[in-house]
Ligand SMILES: [Zn+2]
């Protein structure tokens with residue numbers, strides 16, 4: 001399947017991907033902190049504690065491994081990348097292996113059916129992602145054990161889009177999502193996969209924006225059952241360590257609405273346009289107290305020396 005030249009190219013691609021995403025991760029944390037984005041535009045209008053920022057910078061190994069891991073997973077699934085950054089820049093992947101014609105039963109004759117397959121594929125990936133994420137929270141093996149460990153992604157309460165890459169190498173959601181990709185690609189549905197991948201990337205990074213520049217769109221999404229891929233407020237609540245667990249959707253919140261796993265405080269915020277008093281009580285403390293609380297939480301979670 002792969003010759004030695006391919007394997008060398010994949011290994012170099014994985015390393016470059018790791019370095020690239022680590023640098024971007026540092027840059028986003030620095031920009032958000034330096035320009036005080038969380039206090040000015042954030043969902044809670046609260047300054048990011050220093051200890052949160054410093055700890056995030058020290059956790060560079062996680063995005064580095066994420067960069068290596070995502071490239072490696074694509075290669076393991078037989079997705080040949082056109083560049084080291086191919087899978088994350090939305091380039092069209094090509095399949096290393098191809099199925100014999102008798103196993104191809106899906107056909108897309110025109111652009112309309114391409115878009116239709118793309119939409120169905122998107123909510124299918126959203127569905128597998130939802131359950132993989134939910135199960136990943138439920139079982140300690142999935143939550144705490146490397147390389148599945150989802151808890152490292154939950155170190156961060158103050159979000160920016162690059163928190164996406166602060167995630168373990170083999171998060172179950174990556175595996176299940178890739179399986180849907182491989183299935184659609186094996187049917188020759190390249191354009192639908194490209195379409196769903198672009199929307200997925202957009203939604204995934206926007207869900208970690210830490211701000212909600214379009215609250216009207218968030219309210220509309222709440223009224224129509226959560227299928228619109230715009231969930232920065234929903235996902236911000238998923239990252240709070242003191243609310244009930246829920247809001248597992250990573251691409252849309254459709255399946256949270258279907259299976260009843262919305263966090264009540266996020267619903268309160270969407271409907272009233274402001275955080276619930278219980279959330280303000282935890283986050284709206286004097287700065288030194290929030291620093292101390294956050295430091296205690298992060299020290300316990302990361303085991304890093306935070307001085
Ligand atoms: Zn989670």
Ligand SMILES: [Zn+2]
Nearest residue numbers: 153208235239
């Ligand atoms: Zn997240």
